[in-house]
Amino acid sequence: MAEFLSRAEEYVDMAEVSTENWNYCMPSTYIPWASNREFVREIKQSGKVKFPLYLVGSIVSPEMAEEIIASGDADGISFSRALIADPAMPNKAKAGRIDEITPCLRCMRCTDGDNKTRFFRCSVNPTTGHETRVGFMEDIPEAKIKKNVLVIGGGPGGVEAAVTAARRGHTVTLLEKNEELGGTIRYAKNDALKPDLKRYLQYIQKLPSLYPNITVKLGTEATPELVGSYKADHIIVATGGEPIPPTFLEGWEKAKDILDAYFHADSVGEEVVIIGGGLSGVEAAAHLGALGKKVTVLEKYTCLADVGTSYGWGVKLAVKQYGVKLVEQADVLEITDEGVRYAMGGKEILKKADSVFYAIGMKSNNQLFYEVADKAPYVDIIGDAAQTARIGEAVVSGFYAAMDIGTF
Ligand SMILES: Cc1cc2nc3c(=O)[nH]c(=O)nc-3n(C[C@H](O)[C@H](O)[C@H](O)COP(=O)(O)O)c2cc1C
Ligand code: SF4
Structure with missing residues (x-):
């Protein structure tokens, strides 16, 4: 040595x-x-x-x-x-x-x-891997024609669209129905385990205020009448998505959606069952585990099948650290007052629980898009409202929608 x-x-x-x-x-x-x-x-x-x-x-x-x-x-x-x-x-x-x-x-x-596809990309920087086409973020060009832009929804995609449009010189109004920006990722402020998402939430909550040509209207539900009153040249609908309830299950109304686990963790009790072992279910399980809850995840097929290899290693580490039980090949039959009844290996099992959550996927909130389609010459739909996915897809779609405004 x-x-x-x-x-x-x-x-x-x-x-x-x-x-x-x-x-x-x-x-x-x-x-x-x-x-x-x-x-x-x-x-x-x-x-x-x-x-x-x-x-x-x-x-x-x-x-x-x-x-x-x-x-x-x-x-x-x-x-x-x-x-x-x-x-x-x-x-x-x-x-x-x-x-x-x-x-x-x-x-x-x-x-x-x-590693997987040789396609280099980043969740928060939509220019990554596209620099030869669009340059770096700091280089994005001013729009040829300046427009009056209305963005509906202040999650990651909506904020990206609003800020990109503002950087290009457009006048932007951003409507958000909640009292704060962030959309679905507002849960991050209560997440016990993801400090980076919390930082990103704080960043997108502040960013629009740094642009004098963006007006943010919080607590403002976009109705077709209100949207029409802005007489926008270009509308971007970024109304996000919401968890799909398991209405096919007996007793489904006794369960809460997975985002509730972040907003009302105090009232979940000690024993928790989460139905659905994709990334959102397992990450919520780890979060509740870190708060001292005993958490079981019931998954019909294989847990974390929707997660990339290296991020998955980190999630599995948290699962182990906080004693989360992942049960695979579990066919959920019913949610009862006592817990969740499921079938596995030819047997029926009742897993007792104080609270039951579902994390079986998200659906788009796209109704407003159809209602405002005639309220401006151009109306786009982006992010989860177009197709539910992750932050990366929302940010990319918001950025490129805004890049197209004012080119003709
Ligand atoms: C997309 C990507 C590719 C990387 N490729 C290599 C590599 O080929 N060789 C290497 O030694 N490190 C590689 N790294 C690791 C980084 O050099 C660095 O050590 C690691 O990302 C931790 O630093 P950070 O937290 O600042 O990202 C790579 C990192 C990323 C994000
Ligand atoms: S870890 Fe995620 S946010 Fe960070 S550089 Fe990679 S893709 Fe971008």
């Missing part, structure tokens, strides 16, 4: 400190921020390494980087995903435009996509 280090000093200008363990070399949102910090600190404190040591892995903001360097734990910081999420981050930090820095979700869409 001593020989290796002395020879390395001849050739090495700096080294990055990371780990071999996948969960820590590219940590998902289930791993603490700056998760390799103690390793770099120990190596530096050993005094055996003379060249500068940089820390890499989940350094999520310039403030965090500055604090680590100031503490003496590392000589420098390397960013990877923070710069995929926002390549302009260093320039924005230098200019003091901190609220404009798009935070990385540590959702692994970039790596899961890169």
Whole structure:
């Protein structure tokens, strides 16, 4: 080792400190921020390494980087995903435009996509992988013709559409029926385990206020009459989606939708059953597990079948850590006052529960789109309202819908 280090000093200008363990070399949102910090600190404190040591892995903001360097734990910081999420981050930090820095979700869409399909993409940066066509976010061109744009719905897709249209010089009104922006991801403010989504929620809640040509109207339900009164040149409908209730099950009305698990966790009791073992069901189970609940997930087929490999590893770690029980090949028959009755391996089982939630998929809220189709020359539908999916799809569809406004 001593020989290796002395020879390395001849050739090495700096080294990055990371780990071999996948969960820590590219940590998902289930791993603490700056998760390799103690390793770099120990190596530096050993005094055996003379060249500068940089820390890499989940350094999520310039403030965090500055604090680590100031503490003496590392000589420098390397960013990877923070710069995929926002390549302009260093320039924005230098200019003091901190609220404009798009935070990385540590959702692994970039790596899961890169490894599986060789198509590089990012959930929060719609220009990633499309730079040759649209340039970087900072380069998007002003619109040829400035329009009066109405965006209905302030979730990730609606905010992306509103902000992109505003960046291109349009005048934008953003209507949101709730008293705050965020749409479906408003649950993140109560999520016990996903600090990055919470940061992103705070970011999109503030972002429109930084643009003087966006007017945000909270607590405003869009009716066809109201929408018509804006006389918009272009309408973007981003009314999101909602959980599908399991109406095919006896007693389904005794269960609550999965988002309720985040908003009313205090009243769920001790024993919880979640019907549906896709990502949203299992992540909610881990969240409730972290709050001390005993959670069982009943899945008809295989749990987490809709999750990319590397993000899935992080979720499975949380499932293990918080004692969540995943039951696969469970055919749910009925929700009773006592719990959930299901069939498995030729037997019928009653799983007792204080609360039952369903997470069997989402459906689009698209009714308004048809009702306002004649209220402007151009009416688009984006995000979950068009097709339920993840944040990445909502952001991409919002961005490109806004990029098309004012080109003719
Ligand atoms: C899409 C993607 C591809 C990567 N490819 C490599 C690679 O080929 N070799 C490597 O050593 N690290 C690779 N990494 C890991 C990063 O260099 C970095 O160590 C890791 O993402 C943790 O840093 P971060 O939290 O700042 O993203 C990749 C990361 C991403 C997001
Ligand atoms: S895809 Fe997800 S993890 Fe990758 S850079 Fe974008 S936000 Fe971060």
